[in-house]
Amino acid sequence: EAGVTQSPTHLIKTRGQQATLRCSPISGHTSVYWYQQALGLGLQFLLWYDEGEERNRGNFPPRFSGRQFPNYSSELNVNALELEDSALYLCASGIRQDTEAFFGQGTRLTVV
Amino acid sequence: RKEVEQDPGPFNVPEGATVAFNCTYSNSASQSFFWYRQDCRKEPKLLMSVYSSGNEDGRFTAQLNRASQYISLLIRDSKLSDSATYLCAVNTPSGTYKYIFGTGTRLKVLA
Numbered sequence: 001e002a003g004v005t006q007s008p009t010h011l012i013k014t015r016g017q018q019a020t021l022r023c024s025p026i027s028g029h030t031s032v033y034w035y036q037q038a039l040g041l042g043l044q045f046l047l048w049y050d051e052g053e054e055r056n057r058g059n060f061p062p063r064f065s066g067r068q069f070p071n072y073s074s075e076l077n078v079n080a081l082e083l084e085d086s087a088l089y090l091c092a093s094g095i096r097q098d099t100e101a102f103f104g105q106g107t108r109l110t111v112v
Numbered sequence: 113r114k115e116v117e118q119d120p121g122p123f124n125v126p127e128g129a130t131v132a133f134n135c136t137y138s139n140s141a142s143q144s145f146f147w148y149r150q151d152c153r154k155e156p157k158l159l160m161s162v163y164s165s166g167n168e169d170g171r172f173t174a175q176l177n178r179a180s181q182y183i184s185l186l187i188r189d190s191k192l193s194d195s196a197t198y199l200c201a202v203n204t205p206s207g208t209y210k211y212i213f214g215t216g217t218r219l220k221v222l223a
């Protein structure tokens with residue numbers, strides 16, 4: 001069974017540009033979570049999608065947004081990129097909100 | 113106070129030692145609890161869920177103390193390959209719910 005897949009693996013953007021990151025959950029999982037992990041820091045909760053709806057978001061500015069598609073895959077968009085947005089972006093999926101979540105390998109975003 | 117807190121370590125222990133980590137959480141209504149392992153520059157991998165009655169998986173034992181609001185992870189007979197960062201995750205009501213991770217505890221097992 002395929003795990004959570006994220007694309008691209010690496011992404012380099014310049015300041016002010018937009019980045020789009022993609023996530024495909026494990027088959028049968030309807031919940032998708034997004035996290036940001038800056039170098040040497042912990043996982044910061046970004047967004048939670050379930051059944052196509054945004055259920056919760058963390059303390060990030062509105063330029064971080066996303067959506068979940070009918071097939072439960074998800075997209076994270078970061079507008080007006082800043083240097084501090086450079087981080088590993090991790091996506092995780094779960095069956096529902098109170099069960100364990102499984103992570104993809106992440107997208108390493110570098111803003112120059 | 114942070115929603116989920118862990119001692120960052122590092123914990124340096126010899127092979128074969130027993131080591132324990134704690135993770136405290138601030139919201140008593142938190143529902144579910146998990147331990148993950150993260151190797152350098154890799155994604156976190158689920159180690160185990162933490163059940164109210166405590167649970168064991170080989171050399172690893174997880175416990176939940178709701179009264180004191182912490183979870184613990186005990187690793188017995190440490191191996192070199194156990195060297196990693198151990199993250200706790202708590203499913204916390206905040207608006208709806210969200211998984212909050214601790215910043216992780218670094219473990220280094222020494223030969």
